[in-house]
Amino acid sequence: MxxxxxxxxxxxxxxxxxxxxxxxxxxxxxxxxxxxxxxxxxTPDNIKKSAKAAIDKNITRYTLNQGTYDLRTAISKKLKRENNLDFNVNEIIVSNGAKQSIYNSIIAVVNPGDEVIIPAPYWVSYPSMVQLAGGKIIVIDTNESTGFKVTANQLSKAITEKTKMLILCNPSNPTGTVYHKKDLESLADIVKHNSFYVLADEIYEKLIYDNSEFISFASLGTEIKQKTILVNGISKSYAMTGWRIGYSAASEDIALAINKIQSHTTSSASSISQYAAIEAISGPQHxxxxxxxxxxxxxxxxxxxxxxxxxxxxxxxxxxxxxxxxxxxxxxxxxxxxxxxxxxxxxxxxxxxxxxxxxxxxxxxxxxxxxxxxxxxxxxxxxxxxxxxxxxxxx
Ligand SMILES: Cc1ncc(COP(=O)(O)O)c(C=O)c1O
CATH class of the missing domain: 3.90.1150.10 (Aspartate Aminotransferase, domain 1)
Incomplete structure (x- = not known):
């Protein structure tokens, strides 16, 4: 049964x-x-070469559960360089793909009965993950007329005392919608006046066209950063879906919780993939x-x-x-x-x-x-x- x-x-x-x-x-x-x-x-050749070097150097053992110090340092520098965000290595947890980062984040903060707001159309796995955590899914329907963006008005109407999290996928799978700075700021205004987390799934960050600018939600101010669990990874940007490396960046208490969950479930991501991920994030970007x-x-x-x-x-x-x-x-x-x-x-x-x-x-x-x-x-x-x-x- x-x-x-x-x-x-x-x-x-x-x-x-x-x-x-x-x-x-x-x-x-x-x-x-x-x-x-x-x-x-x-996957680009320089990254593949780096993975081969990891094998030859016998970097083949368990790493720190939360990810190697070197990879988390590379991520911390990337977040500063590209997103103007200050996350120290203790606030960053490397997981087996962004999917695991998202699941860990939800399990870390959502109690049974807590409400999680998910704008639709949504990535297929969000509702199931919330359900597995015992959370209640609150869907906000968005439509073509707003470019499938959830509006501040819709968000504020969906908030109750039980709201624990908003999941914001930007750029969006499945619509390809990119939230502009003013869109995010109007959502941030609502977030500031409430006490729930924003899980910002930014896995498609680099796949942006037409001179659109990507803005990381956490970069909208200290208060917002405190309430944001940023999720990103290398799967989509570097054509590395099979390597299974994603990460979360959040305040230290949440990072510790995510680390705890991961330590009892999968432990660290692959040592070889982590080594290659350093090259992906810090190497040539052309x-x-x-x-x-x-x-x-x-x-x-x-x-x-x-x-x-x-x-x-x-x-x-x-x-x-x-x-x-x-x-x-x-x-x-x-x-x-x-x-x-x-x-x-x-x-x-x-x-x-x-x-x-x-x-x-x-x-x-x-x-x-x-x-x-x-x-x-x-x-x-x-x-x-x-x-x-x-x-x-x-x-
Ligand atoms: C919106 C979104 N978030 C997260 C993921 C998971 O990415 P990863 O391959 O790093 O687990 C995907 C993959 O399809 C995705 O589309």
């Missing part, structure tokens, strides 16, 4: 699409996979601008093609590598024989008819939308556009 905790977790909405895509691929069908949430680039200029080209192409399809609207993302188009025009079309009731039906239709795998908006708490990743080459994007266009002609 499984635990109630696990039984209460909702099965992933994406499972049906993913399972079908795997089946079709194994049957030899040429599937274009736009459901991926990771860079299609390879590779990032090369990746960004490629992502930007793809975004511009894909965005302009998708929005040229009749009935489809889309917020133009300024960050990450996803498009989040509104496909509600194609749902429940009376005159059509093809009846698609929701985004899951629509995704299954695209998979079966166009052989293009995407993620339904419902997986992110937003019905009527889809998430399409442009972390794939131009050739695939061009073919995907052509297949999507022909499949939609039948609806």
């Amino acid at each position: 499984l635990s109630n905790r696990v039984n209460e977790l909702t099965a992933s909405q994406t499972m049906m699409v993913a399972a079908k895509a795997i089946k079709l691929k194994s049957d030899g069908v040429d599937i274009i996979d736009l459901s991926v949430g990771e860079p299609d680039f390879y 590779i990032i601008s090369e990746m960004i200029s490629e992502y930007k080209k793809r975004r511009d192409y894909f965005y302009s093609e998708l929005t040229s399809i009749s009935g489809i609207t889309c917020h133009k993302p300024e960050g990450a590598f996803y498009l989040f188009p509104n496909i509600s025009h194609y749902l429940n079309v009376k005159s059509s024989e093809i009846k698609l009731a929701n985004s899951l039906d629509f995704s299954m239709y695209l998979l079966n008819e166009a052989h293009v795998a995407v993620v339904p908006g419902s997986a992110f708490g937003k019905e009527g939308y889809l998430r399409l990743s442009y972390s794939t080459n131009m050739e695939n994007l061009k073919e995907a556009v052509s297949r999507i266009k022909s499949a939609l002609k039948n609806i």
